[in-house]
Amino acid sequence: MPRLPVSLLLSARCRARAWLGLLLCSVLCVGRASADPLPRGEISGTVEHGGRGGRSMDYRAWIPPDVEPSMRVPMLVGLHGRSRHIDRYGFHFLEIGRHAPTGTPVIVLAPRIDWDAPWIETQRLLFLAMARIVEQYAVDESRVAILGFSMGASSALNLARHNPRRFSAVWAASGLFPDVAVQALKRRTARVLLSWSGTEGQCRRTVEVAREIDRGRGLARAVVFVGGRHEPHLDMFRDEALLRWFVGPPSELSGADSPGGG
Template structure:
């Protein structure tokens, strides 16, 4: 039967059938491509990050449920009898995984050289669809439950591996930085140092609504020491809070750079520290930074690093990763140097 002899209705049906077949093939092809991408993404997350050490998977149970983690252990460790290693806890930001954060920060390379363990807890997407730590859910109690669950992960690592509970430091990016601050204020005696990179000032938010304002630089806590201690939920002020390193880019469009000064000021008030003169520092062609130390009794309570031209990204991180700026000062080196100094200064004298 020739095409001319077909009725208009039959020809319309044939056209629609052809279009449907074509669309079905396109949809199936698109679905297959999406499935391949999902499988590839899942496989990449299961693959250990670059490094010669061990990438050990684990999970801890706490008030907020279970949280996965990975522990990085440097290669060929030959420990002396009874020897234990420092532990660096690294909290990723929104939209990241523990593996992403390890690749971006390259903290494992420093661990290889300096001989310490690195713990990468990971937020569950059922707890937060964007993978953010719920640092701001204080009114509901969700933040405290999550902090307690992270402490359970830290305690589990201290129990199972040769980690020194007297030499634990914690660092985080963005939501991870704010959760690190919450942990340090809830459990101040458990950490010898804390580093906040591009985070919100402690005590600036208690709910999702106030968190958005805090990210814009609003809701800064009051300055009197007693009020700051209450807002932060610290066990005490003047004596217990661990030294703090603050890193923030002045071109951050996600978390206002004003949070950096607010964070340093709040921590300084809570510890009775006073700011010294700011100094400028630049290495090669990397972004310059302005550094201000807040001290009390000759000891540094806060170091504030304001980085010129840096957006919402880990300074000096791997160029291939999101939320990572290779042109900035090496934040991982700065974080470890800050923590190592606190370990030395608080070590028992023989």
């Protein structure tokens, strides 16, 4: 049997190695492409601080399932009230994300707040939960809003007051509107949305406070429900014009220069 020239044998071996390399590369690429991506829709988790004996905070979040993973979207962080409102409205804020208008998708973070814990520790856990979502998903850090209902309303206003670089907007509903926070927000550029569901007098006062904060700047609004029950009325965020105004336009700011950056 005639022997093939050495040059032909070498070229055949090179071609075989090349084909083997391409095959291996294709297998690896397919494996990476088929790997499970980060979960979307409703997710849950827990953040901890202080190690053994420290504190923890459970949370749920809504991640829009129908947007490109690289598309940066606003994030809303909702604080529930206490007592009966914890079970009834603890994770109710996720409904904003589920029913957000198609043109304005939002990520929603709903932590379970322990109102009896020291607030400084609760705030630290809240920021840890926010940081986890920001690290895992494409959050537009220039559009992070804090929301609060009932007892959570005053906490949301004070968080916006003390963290102007972290929160670009605040919604406070049917709770205390601390004067110190109102006075601070009059000097800020954060969007402020106040809401009340109750007596005519309470609703009128809510509108007055919003006007006091706004002072003709177009940065504060009020939505009231005269005679309504003590509920958050999250359906208001299905109004695309209102939601777009609240989260604001995309910004070129990012990282430490954005409200979400600290």
